[in-house]
Amino acid sequence: MNTTHTPRIAVIGAGPGGLTCARVLQRHRIAVTVHDAESGPGFRDQGGSLDLHEDNGQLALREAGLLEEFLRLCRPEGQEMRQLDPSGNLLFHHAPEADERFKPEIDRGDLRDLLLNSLEPGTVRWGHALRSVDGPAEGPRRLHFADGTTLEADLVIGADGAWSKVRRAVSDATPDYSGVSFLEAWFHDIQHRHPDIAELVGQGSAGVSDGERGLFAQRNSGDHLRVYFIQRVPADWIADAGLTVEDTAGIRALLLDRYRDWSPRLRRTITDNDGPYVHRPLHALPVPHTWEQNPAVTLLGDAAHLMPPLGVGVNLAMLDGCELALALANSDTVAEAVHAYEATMVPRSHAWQRLLDHGAEELLSAELPDFVTDSAH
Structure with missing residues (x-):
């Protein structure tokens, strides 16, 4: 980034998307801080297993320099899928090939540890629950934390999930x-x-x-x-x-x-x-979720495009974080980087939002899911 001063970049949220963004930024020698409301990395159980896809989540890990380590940690056997009827009869069974790596599984906690351990010491500031964002639209923005501290940033990246506080700075939408x-x-x-x-x-x-x-x-x-x-x-x-x-x-x-x-x-x-x-x-979030572009605030992952949990959320969040970091590395100004990033991310997320709209209802369908139909062709 060719700027007259080093921009102050603050990522809110130490989930996979925010941590991926921070890791790729640091690989390009761009300073960043990550702020998370939790008191530390072991504050709570991180949830179940994730499948990281070759065409988004794994691409982000490659840019982060972590793909080989991920492939050592992941569980390719976790790609096995079964569909049964309520009587327990097997309707469909996919057993992965020995070398199948399209979407291997990894526990959320293991993925988070992989990303956390790749960052420079002190990057993540725990116990920093964001309360609000204010300041002029063109920046710098002022972050107010629940502990009474404040921070100025030239770019605030909302990676703080479904109930994002950063989103309020650019959008009135709520899930x-x-x-x-x-x-x-x-x-x-x-x-x-x-x-x-x-x-x-x-x-x-x-x-x-x-x-x-x-x-x-x-x-x-x-x-x-x-x-x-x-x-x-x-x-x-x-x-x-x-x-x-x-x-x-x-x-x-x-x-x-x-x-x-x-x-x-x-x-x-x-x-x-x-x-x-x-x-x-x-x-x-509403479909599609849009906001007026802001040169000092942007969103990624669930903060930008919360959708039903049908296998794409974390993958898109990590791809968002990677692409935003690369845009910052390859642009002359923060505003140019935000414009370039959102020009790609927003249309992509809208396409996925439309595809998965009302997808939660499909989880209850007695018909065989799409992956069964796709596998038959």
């Missing part, structure tokens, strides 16, 4: 509830404690749906597995039932009733989970 919720259940030491469920799911993932309710089970590393119960319900359906998310026994009884017509083997995913459930209502 809407899709009408579909996930309820996440965990299983540990599955080969010994849950061998029947391990056999049912295989080395990758297994999906089941009947048009009204669904289930998606997915292997994680370390002999763990997660199951997501998918339902078309009000956002506060647990409270409506007189329960709290901590009431594992009550929720389990409710699920057993709702899935009462499914096979006993599948219902073991309801009765045998280890620990409490995690409620994950699905939200999405």
Whole structure:
């Protein structure tokens, strides 16, 4: 970047997109700080497994100089996919070839550690929950954090997810509830404690749906597995039932009733989970999500284009972060970089938003998913 002064770049959010952006910036000797609301990298469980695609997520890791290390960490066997009916009959099975690397799996926590460990010490400033962004539109922008500190930046990058505080500086849009919720259940030491469920799911993932309710089970590393119960319900359906998310026994009884017509083997995913459930209502931004371009603020990932969780979110976030960093490295000014980045990112995200609009409903469809149809041609 050929500027008369070194721009002050602040990334908000230490997720895969924000960390990818920071890593690529540092590879091009551009200074950056990352600010995250969590108190540290081990503050919470990072979630389940991700498939990183060759044509977006892996491209970003290549630019970050981390692709080879990712390929050593990932689980190619996790590309196995099964689709069953509610009686437990196998409808479709994809077993990956030995050299298949199109979308291998990696745990979210492992991916985050890979990116965090690649950054210069002190890049991420933990415990920095953003409260608001103000200052002139042309910059510099002023960041106000919950701990009372402030910071000026020539570019603020909103990588802070679905409920982005940075987004408010450029857009009035807020995510809407899709009408579909996930309820996440965990299983540990599955080969010994849950061998029947391990056999049912295989080395990758297994999906089941009947048009009204669904289930998606997915292997994680370390002999763990997660199951997501998918339902078309009000956002506060647990409270409506007189329960709290901590009431594992009550929720389990409710699920057993709702899935009462499914096979006993599948219902073991309801009765045998280890620990409490995690409620994950699905939200999405308006389609398409647009904003007036701003030379000192931009967005990436879910902050820019929150969509249903159909396998592209993290991949697009990482590609966004990579392309924004490259635009900053190859432009004369921050404003030029933002313009170049958004000229590519916005149309791409709009195309994906339209493609996946109401995609949460498709998770409940009793018809075979697209990957089955595609595999037959």
